[in-house]
Structures are given as structure tokens and as C-alpha cells.
Amino acid sequence: MAKLKCEFFGKKLKNPIILASGVLGMTKASLEMACENGCGGVTTKSLSIEPRKGHEGPNVAETECGFMNAMGYPNPGIDAGLKEFDGWKRDEALIISIVGKDATEFGTLAEKVEEAKLNAAAIEVVLSCPHTPGYGTMVGQGSPESVTEICKTVKEKTKIPLIVKLSPSVPGEVKAAEAAKNAGADAINMGNSLGPAMKIDIHRKMPVLGFGMGGLSGPAIKPIAIRCIYAIKQTVDIPIIGTGGVNCGTDAIEMMMAGANWISVGTAVYYRGPEAFDYIAREMDAWMDMYGYKNVNEIVGVVHEEIRKYKNYSQ
């Protein structure tokens, strides 16, 4: 599967598939397990200043065409978290996800990651959770102003490459991505789960998720994620991690064609087990073989080149 080899901020990855934040990533051993199952990189649970229990359950629910979660950022807190993920020796990239209430908190968190001298390939700041009061889209962290302030603060505290995780549910994702780039971000992750969304149990006449609402992920959100990635790629010159509903190799190929340099995968672990990473890599490899691609980078953003050939194509 040599065709899938790619770079990630100076690290050589065996493939562009990355474990998405919040899925499996509570412990170092779980991240290693994901690596054994074939991903090129892993993202930790999002770490906050204080330990968080998260929302009461049910924390997850399946819907007709997707998956919902309202975890509420359960995590042991940045100090315990950094101890947990210390000593990363694998070739797969380790991305530390951090989540703060404001720029000051993000600054403190970034400083702690920098000081911990982990073998981290990047820091991901999450500005896009749709179901946790005080964080993400519930407090408008995805606005260009907020993105600028948070990125600048984080950049002052650390030299580790910075990924900004945006939401596919907030209009103006291109402006937010532009703001991130101008404030020094090194990549965009588009994006988080969609929503907030709600599912009601008709027997109990109650919302199913403990928090009432939650983020939608899985196949249902893929077309929206693709459109957001496409829009960012069209106007902003910044590498993109594509996230949202990638369940098989052709989903990943499609998302890379829209403009993603790497793909992160969460809910596929629910549908296909942790083996999902290996399956997706093999499926991508087989597809590239069939259509004569030599390297995965040839696929990135090809839709944008193709569209130019159709002079009358307008959007």
C-alpha cells in the first residue's frame, strides 16, 4: 500500500487516515490499538483544563442514516491527559486535541502541551462541538473573530503545528478558515459532528440523548462535510483534514478529491469496528490501482481542476 504514503508536518505516514478526536482516544493503549488496526495517525480525546465527567447517558444513539453523540467532553483534564499520552514512540502521528472555554484557556492548554515535550505531531483546537455548554458552537467559537483570537493566543504559546477544527453547521466556514490561516494556523480540520440534532423516543416521549441534543456523525453528514471542504479548498490555501461520515475507501477518495489532504475517521469504528482503518486503507489502495493512480496526493483537490475544464459550470 505504498501509494498511500504521505507527509504530515514532517512526519511520514503510512496512509492519510487519522483516528478522529473523541473516538477510542481516552488512553494511550487505545490509540496504539487504533494504530495496530491500520491508521496513519491518531487524535486524543479533547483535553480541557479541569477533569470533566461529561453528560449523563445515553451518550450515543443510532439514527436511520447516521450516529448521534452527546459525550460532553469527558476527559481526565490536561495534566493527567498529558501524562497518559507521554512517551509516544510510534511512527503514526499523535495529535493532541485541546478544548477551552476562551482564548486564555486555549493558551494555557497549548502552553502545557508545549512544556510536556510529548512526541506530538500537532495540536488540534476544537472550536466546533455542537452540544457542550460553554464550548464550541454553543458559545460562537467558530466566528472569524473568535478563531483569530484563539489561534493567535495558541501560536504565541507553542511552536507545535496547529490544526483548527471547525464546524460544518456554522455558516461562513470559509471566513473562519481564512481567519485561522491569517492567524497562523497550519491546517483546518473540517469538521466536527453536525447539529445540534435531536432524536425522540416515542415510547418514553423523551429525547434519547441524556443532554437532549447531540452531534450527528456518520454517513448522514458526509455530503455536508464534502461541500464545506470543497468551499474552503476553493478559496483558502491551507492543508485540510477532512472529517465526517467516511466509512469506506471511496468515501475517503471523494473527500480528498474535494480538497482534503488527510481524512479523519470516527463513526466508522462503530459500523465496522477498529478494523475500519485497515479496511478503508485497503479499499483506497484497490481503487487507486484500478484507476491507475500512483500516489494519494494526485487525488487531493482534483475536482477543482476538473471543474475548470467545464467553462459554463457555475455555482
Added chain:
Amino acid sequence: MKKFESTRIIHSNKIKKIIEENYRIKTIEIDHSIEALPGQFLMVWIPGVGERPMSIGNNDPLTISVANVGKVSGKMHELKEGELISYRGPFGNPFTLPQNGKRILVIGGGYGVVPIYFLAKVAKENGAGVYSVIGGRTERDIVWEKQLFMVSTETFITTDDGSRGKKGTVLVEAEWLIKEKKIDHVYTCGPEKMMEAVAKLCKEYDVACEVSLERYMKCGVGVCGSCAVDGKLCCQDGPVFTGEEALSISDFGKRKRDATGRLEDI
């Protein structure tokens, strides 16, 4: 692991019967039966309060047994006969069922007897010989004794204070049973220190062993990672592990993670 289609939705059924077992444990019989294997669990939902994993004690009628230890289990104790109870599942990796003619020893501590009874029942139906040991702190902590008695060749009780059965831990009965009854397979569920001791005993006597671990679970379906034990997930790879697997888990018998993921001593 066997995955059931029914795990994808929440089921709500009426409570048929509630049995007060002792000062802290209530058994809830549900007016429904499900396809489930011994060792599997449900995620039981109390709307507006929360959701917790509960071992399946019987599949027909579907039965759970709840110790009142906190927020959600406390609310489960307020449920009344005729009311609805909601759950998703069954989830998890079940016990290996013994074949016809095998002799098994089942060991339950506290509410750990719940999945152990379900296993013993199915094992007996499959033609296995069942010896059982129930352990508790005192006489009043012994539950599900009658049920287990009905499916066992012999049943033994131990209590820490000697108020019922032999004084001591379950090991005082388990060790001689393993030696003298030519046990092929030992199954245990209960306090983790007890299971650790049983797993070590089985290793010493070179007898196959399976234990059922309890870890803080949030999703129950192998995505959130809250119940991670080393590179495994308790909700998917477990809750049943072989004794050997369990003894190789660095936290087994020592530490577990709380809701935030921080490790605390057992």
C-alpha cells in the same frame, strides 16, 4: 462476538415483577424475552436521569438485578411493577458455553451472581455439570441462591464473617472443588479482587477460567473509549475475558477509570 440487530434501538417494556432481594438489591423481571447470551449486558435508561450497564440475569423473562449504590441505580429502585423500563442491547462478549458433559464451577460475589446464574442455567440446559459458590460479606449479601441451587449439582456459600456457609472468601470452597471435582472450566463475576484471586487460582491449577469485568461505560458500543483496559475495550472485547487475558491487563484487580477517565484504586 455476536452482534444483534436489536442493539441499534431503545426498547421499552413493562416491568412484570420486582423482587426485593436484600437491603440494597432489587431484581426486576421484564415482561419480555430477548435473544442474549450469558455474560452480555444491557444499557438501562432512566429518562431524565441517566443510563447504566446492567448484566442480564435471564433472557426469558428478561431479568436484571440492581444494587442501589448511587444516582441511576437509586432511580431504578424507585421503579414499580407495571411501569416501563427502557434499555438497549444486548452488548458485549459473552461467556464461552461449556459443552455437554463438561464440569464447570461458577463463582459469584454480591450481584456478580446475576450473569453467573444465567450462564449456569444455559450450561445445565446444554448438559454440563454445574458446581456453584456464592460469596458475600455477610448472610444478607447472599442473593439469587435459590435460582443457582436449582441449576447446580451442588451449591456452596461463603461469607466474610461466617454468618452463612463457610467463613472466608469464595476461595475456601473453590480450591477443593477444582481439585476434587475435576472442573474443566471456572467462571466468575464479582468484586475484582475476588476475581483476581480466582484467576490466579485457576492459573495455578491450570484450569480454564473466565471473568466478567466492570468498567465505567458510556457508549456501550465500542466508540467512546471510556472503558478502555490496556488496548482492549471492556464493552466490546469484554466484559468477559479469559483469566489469562485479565491477569495480563495492567489495571486488573488494582485500578479502574472513573467517568473522567482518571485512574483510581479499587
